[in-house]
Amino acid sequence: MIKMSGAHALIEALYKEKVEVIFGLPGGAIMPVYDVILDSKIRHILARHEQSAAHMADGYARASGRVGVCMATSGPGATNLVTGIANAYMDSVPIVAITGQVPRSMIGKDAFQETDIIGITTPITKYNFQPRHASEIPKIVKMAFQIASVGRPGPVVIDLPKDVQTEVADMDFPDKVEIRGYKPNISPHPLQVEKAAELLTKAERPFILAGGGVIISNASQYLQALSELLLAPVATTFMGKGCFPENHPLSLGVIGMHGTLEANKSILEADVLLAVGTRFSDRSTGKIDEFCPDAKIIHIDIDPSEIGKNKAVDVPIVGDVSKTLFELYNSLSKRLEKRENSLWLKRIQQIKEEFKDKVRVEKDKDLVPQKVLRELREILPIDAIVTTEVGQNQMWASLYFKVYKPRTFISSGGLGTMGFGFPAAIGVKVARPDVPVVDIAGDGSFTMTANSLATSVTENIPVIVVILNNSMLGMVAQWQRLFYNRRYSAVELGKFPNFVKLAEAFGAQGIRVGSLDEFKRAVKQALESDVTTVIDVPIPPEENVFPMIPAGKGLREIIY
Amino acid sequence: MEEKQVKNYIISTIVENKPGVLHRASNMFRKRGFNIDSISVGPTEHKDLARMTITINGDETTVEQLVKQLSKLIDVIKISVLNPQSSVIRELALIKLHVPDAKARSDIINYANIFRGRIVDVSPASITVEITGTPDKIDAFLSLASTFGIKEIARTGITALVRG
Ligand SMILES: Cc1ncc(C[n+]2csc(CCOP(=O)(O)OP(=O)(O)O)c2C)c(N)n1
Numbered sequence: 007m008i009k010m011s012g013a014h015a016l017i018e019a020l021y022k023e024k025v026e027v028i029f030g031l032p033g034g035a036i037m038p039v040y041d042v043i044l045d046s047k048i049r050h051i052l053a054r055h056e057q058s059a060a061h062m063a064d065g066y067a068r069a070s071g072r073v074g075v076c077m078a079t080s081g082p083g084a085t086n087l088v089t090g091i092a093n094a095y096m097d098s099v100p101i102v103a104i105t106g107q108v109p110r111s112m113i114g115k116d117a118f119q120e121t122d123i124i125g126i127t128t129p130i131t132k133y134n135f136q137p138r139h140a141s142e143i144p145k146i147v148k149m150a151f152q153i154a155s156v157g158r159p160g161p162v163v164i165d166l167p168k169d170v171q172t173e174v175a176d177m178d179f180p181d182k183v184e185i186r187g188y189k190p191n192i193s194p195h196p197l198q199v200e201k202a203a204e205l206l207t208k209a210e211r212p213f214i215l216a217g218g219g220v221i222i223s224n225a226s227q228y229l230q231a232l233s234e235l236l237l238a239p240v241a242t243t244f245m246g247k248g249c250f251p252e253n254h255p256l257s258l259g260v261i262g263m264h265g266t267l268e269a270n271k272s273i274l275e276a277d278v279l280l281a282v283g284t285r286f287s288d289r290s291t292g293k294i295d296e297f298c299p300d301a302k303i304i305h306i307d308i309d310p311s312e313i314g315k316n317k318a319v320d321v322p323i324v325g326d327v328s329k330t331l332f333e334l335y336n337s338l339s340k341r342l343e344k345r346e347n348s349l350w351l352k353r354i355q356q357i358k359e360e361f362k363d364k365v366r367v368e369k370d371k372d373l374v375p376q377k378v379l380r381e382l383r384e385i386l387p388i389d390a391i392v393t394t395e396v397g398q399n400q401m402w403a404s405l406y407f408k409v410y411k412p413r414t415f416i417s418s419g420g421l422g423t424m425g426f427g428f429p430a431a432i433g434v435k436v437a438r439p440d441v442p443v444v445d446i447a448g449d450g451s452f453t454m455t456a457n458s459l460a461t462s463v464t465e466n467i468p469v470i471v472v473i474l475n476n477s478m479l480g481m482v483a484q485w486q487r488l489f490y491n492r493r494y495s496a497v498e499l500g501k502f503p504n505f506v507k508l509a510e511a512f513g514a515q516g517i518r519v520g521s522l523d524e525f526k527r528a529v530k531q532a533l534e535s536d537v538t539t540v541i542d543v544p545i546p547p548e549e550n551v552f553p554m555i556p557a558g559k560g561l562r563e564i565i566y
Numbered sequence: 567m568e569e570k571q572v573k574n575y576i577i578s579t580i581v582e583n584k585p586g587v588l589h590r591a592s593n594m595f596r597k598r599g600f601n602i603d604s605i606s607v608g609p610t611e612h613k614d615l616a617r618m619t620i621t622i623n624g625d626e627t628t629v630e631q632l633v634k635q636l637s638k639l640i641d642v643i644k645i646s647v648l649n650p651q652s653s654v655i656r657e658l659a660l661i662k663l664h665v666p667d668a669k670a671r672s673d674i675i676n677y678a679n680i681f682r683g684r685i686v687d688v689s690p691a692s693i694t695v696e697i698t699g700t701p702d703k704i705d706a707f708l709s710l711a712s713t714f715g716i717k718e719i720a721r722t723g724i725t726a727l728v729r730g
């Protein structure tokens with residue numbers, strides 16, 4: 007037992023969890039903690055808006071596989087975190103968000119900057135805590151990290167009343183905690199694994215749909231081994247992008263609303279579908295009743311509540327994806343011979359040929375998103391990490407920027423949060439200073455969190471922003487073109503801001519390019535520079551992202 | 567598509583006995599669109615554990631998903647769907663009835679006796695009856711009592727234990 011204040015105990019407990027960085031912004035109700043941070047070994051990175059602090063922690067967590075930490079004061083500081091917390095919740099990202107709170111005696115009195123952040127974040131966190139005594143802090147921090155990172159990951163909030171931060175108490179730092187209500191089932195049931203193996207052995211047209219769970223569970227190698235053994239083509243969900251190398255002969259790219267033609271066409275011909283670490287989101291499946299209605303479905307997920315939530319399946323397996331794929335592989339390798347080819351693969355090849363280059367790409371123009379992103383891929387090293395904003399830029403990135411390694415493509419999938427990509431890129435760069443980090447951005451999204459330029463420059467965290475600048479809220483404009491008779495309502499952004507000047511105003515480098523060649527040069531210049539670079543790429547304002555499955559329609563109704 | 571059979575289900579859970587647990591559960595019901603019929607919470611033989619009993623009218627898939635979502639809550643420690651045949655199921659109701667005349671008064675007292683109810687309050691114009699039993703029994707008493715005119719009803723919702 008050691009006597010110390012709650013604030014000291016918090017930082018000590020974070021340190022014991024091997025936290026190396028906190029993204030945050032101070033204020034009245036969290037000042038005791040900030041005073042302690044000053045003397046600690048943990049680096050604090052000052053955000054310019056708490057939403058960005060949360061996205062930075064999120065990017066850090068996704069790139070590293072570790073828990074990201076962000077911090078804010080009570081009231082507006084805490085509510086500014088909310089979008090970032092919801093974002094992490096939807097994409098199952100382990101972050102711990104620490105908020106200040108008014109003193110215990112003031113709670114419930116509508117005190118200055120009091121907000122019921124526990125009430126607000128209950129539906130968007132795995133759990134949240136409000137210690138009522140300083141002595142609870144060490145155990146609560148331990149529990150928070152355990153809950154955030156074990157099983158299906160997600161955000162946890164710790165709300166600290168100011169007088170709990172200053173209260174001095176005897177502290178006991180446990181090495182382990184028992185959470186009796188939280189014991190995720192890691193090991194798959196052997197019987198279910200056998201059933202799955204049996205089904206896959208008999209399958210004539212096996213197909214693997216791999217989701218974000220494969221990345222979270224670091225299961226890429228098992229996935230690849232399994233698909234090669236089964237000769238099963240692999241499509242990923244948007245969240246799964248990167249879990250299977252997109253240059254692998256069995257890769258079909260991303261499925262769903264803006265997925266590839268070959269993925270969306272082939273999956274409908276499968277007789278056995280192995281769905282791994284995915285929640286059958288509507289953006290991936292289209293109209294659920296028309297999604298693989300005749301295929302037998304095997305569903306592997308660590309979260310039992312995902313089984314049968316959106317899609318009824320034939321063989322459910324609850325377990326860690328890595329462990330399950332490993333066991334499934336072992337079982338299958340006893341039953342199956344390794345083969346070179348199959349009728350099914352020939353059919354897949356045929357589908358690939360049939361739809362090759364079917365999506366129109368502007369021939370005469372140079373600076374179109376498809377060409378820009380292919381070029382970017384050529385220039386960037388294979389382990390460079392890209393983040394994206396939300397909208398057309400994101401879907402073009404998904405279609406045209408091929409990814410070969412897990413955790414090198416980071417995007418806001420479930421919530422679709424504009425403004426995520428840039429602060430996330432900063433968090434990624436903190437976790438992986440050894441690789442180039444690029445935010446593939448839209449002009450609208452980037453404007454939402456562009457003030458993070460200040461963080462990026464002053465904290466010396468250089469990243470590259472490539473703005474696909476259509477002077478439009480492009481994705482909304484696309485829907486208005488396709489479904490609202492071209493009636494543009496509130497989507498034209500005009501020609502401001504001047505992104506070069508904006509970058510320069512923050513001490514970053516800004517480059518506007520006029521051709522593909524200039525773009526290449528700009529990226530090279532950015533890669534060599536040690537300051538954040540914003541590359542403004544003007545693209546045609548009315549370009550559509552195709553293929554597209556209109557909302558509520560089945561995969562069959564894909565347009566291109 | 568197979569026919570979805572709707573039934574009454576009783577879900578009995580053991581939860582952490584601390585503030586906020588009911589909020590987390592009811593928040594989840596609202597967020598996921600589960601329409602709960604009743605929920606009751608009370609202490610157990612262990613002072614740090616509480617029993618939360620939920621009743622819902624729904625099909626099997628809905629109830630299965632409800633159970634999974636409940637077990638996902640970190641404060642929920644144990645959960646079981648009770649089989650009505652092998653469980654003791656009780657609810658308590660307080661029913662305040664109009665008493666227009668002396669005949670009504672004696673009729674009400676008679677009915678209450680038949681249902682093994684108790685008269686817990688009497689005033690010149692009303693009588694309050696306490697009935698304990700299965701929800702069906704309480705419903706039966708209510709339909710009889712409605713002829714007198716019901717002023718107010720308070721029902722606790724179901725609580726239950728497995729037999730044996
Ligand atoms: C915070 C937020 N507000 C609104 C939306 C709705 N929305 C989705 S895409 C989009 C347009 C994004 O514009 P931009 O960043 O320029 O990307 P583009 O589609 O033009 O590539 C909007 C407004 C959203 N996803 N997130």
Ligand SMILES: [Mg+2]
Pocket residue numbers: 448449450474475476477478479480
């Ligand atoms: Mg745009």
